[in-house]
Amino acid sequence: MQWEQRGLLLPAPLPVAWARSHAALPHATPLPDGRVRLHFSARDDLGRSHIGFGELDPSAERPEVALHPQPILDPGPRGAFDDSGVTTSCLVERDGVHYLYYTGWSLGRTVPFYLYVGLALSDDGERFERVSSAPILERSDVDPLLTASPWVLFDEGRWRMWYVSATDWQLVAGEARHSYHVRYAESDDGIEWRREGVVCIDFADADEHAISRPCVVRDGDVYRMWFSARGASYRLGYAESRDGIDWVRNDDALDLGSGDWDSEMQAYPSVFDHEARRYLLYNGNGYGRTGIGWAAAIASA
Numbered sequence: 636m637q638w639e640q641r642g643l644l645l646p647a648p649l650p651v652a653w654a655r656s657h658a659a660l661p662h663a664t665p666l667p668d669g670r671v672r673l674h675f676s677a678r679d680d681l682g683r684s685h686i687g688f689g690e691l692d693p694s695a696e697r698p699e700v701a702l703h704p705q706p707i708l709d710p711g712p713r714g715a716f717d718d719s720g721v722t723t724s725c726l727v728e729r730d731g732v733h734y735l736y737y738t739g740w741s742l743g744r745t746v747p748f749y750l751y752v753g754l755a756l757s758d759d760g761e762r763f764e765r766v767s768s769a770p771i772l773e774r775s776d777v778d779p780l781l782t783a784s785p786w787v788l789f790d791e792g793r794w795r796m797w798y799v800s801a802t803d804w805q806l807v808a809g810e811a812r813h814s815y816h817v818r819y820a821e822s823d824d825g826i827e828w829r830r831e832g833v834v835c836i837d838f839a840d841a842d843e844h845a846i847s848r849p850c851v852v853r854d855g856d857v858y859r860m861w862f863s864a865r866g867a868s869y870r871l872g873y874a875e876s877r878d879g880i881d882w883v884r885n886d887d888a889l890d891l892g893s894g895d896w897d898s899e900m901q902a903y904p905s906v907f908d909h910e911a912r913r914y915l916l917y918n919g920n921g922y923g924r925t926g927i928g929w930a931a932a933i934a935s936a
Contacts, residue, residue, distance in 0.1 A: 638915060638930040640891045645673065645689065645700045647926040653677060653685040653706045659923025660723040660848065661916035663907035671909055673700055675927060676722040683710045684720035686737060693909045707763050708737065708755055716741055716751045716770050725786045733757040734825055738783040739770060746804050746811045750783035754826060766826055772798065777830045784848045787825065794822035795879060797835055797849040797860065814844045817862060819880055835882050836874060842866040848903040861904040869902035871917060896925040
């Protein structure tokens with residue numbers, strides 16, 4: 636699959652109090668009227684991430700994102716697993732209920748931060764309530780350090796999740812540096828998850844230390860995953876699978892080129908389909924400091 640890069644779709648910062656910097660971790664949800672709801676995370680004056688959205692028509696010649704003024708999810712109360720920020724991961728609609736899977740952030744002392752998977756539900760896609768004041772993927776013997784960035788599909792009668800789990804923290808040049816890769820879990824209800832430590836995407840070489848934000852799409856009998864992988868900086872990666880568990884990486888198949896806004900980094904991909912065309916959303920330099928960019932799939936001859 637080849638892509639036509641289209642540059643910035645949503646530049647940052649934005650003119651609302653909860654988005655003083657960054658527009659990161661995009662996720663698109665097609666709406667019945669043909670528009671697309673673009674969910675993303677942005678930071679307030681204190682550097683805490685909130686989750687909000689805007690709406691657009693991707694087929695327009697120059698799409699403009701109409702920003703919803705209020706966030707749909709704010710950081711949790713002091714001391715909670717998500718009191719330092721909430722960042723977008725994945726939204727699933729099932730039986731009229733909107734499931735917002737997200738990453739909750741809290742700050743640490745021996746390590747810079749802790750991450751945990753949270754879940755909030757909504758009947759209308761605009762007013763969300765947490766299912767619990769605790770994470771749905773807490774630390775465990777399987778995932779003893781952190782969990783983050785869940786991507787969820789309801790697939791053949793079961794809930795399936797691909798998520799980030801840390802393998803260790805190391806001191807590098809006097810600073811704590813994380814290592815994490817992508818693992819797999821299953822659920823009967825989308826809330827309680829079974830984890831067995833199955834690794835789906837591991838490090839390609841010794842220089843790679845972070846694999847983040849998986850996005851999984853099923854096309855017939857092929858599962859496709861887009862993700863970002865970090866050595867010196869983040870770049871986009873791609874893999875395919877027949878069962879969603881055993882994956883073959885082919886990062887060279889994903890070459891977007893770059894512009895000024897993503898010359899140093901490309902990260903946090905998210906794919907969606909609209910009017911028989913596939914689009915790729917992602918972030919560039921500064922982990923979303925420049926905003927959200929996009930690319931359109933080029934149809935094969």
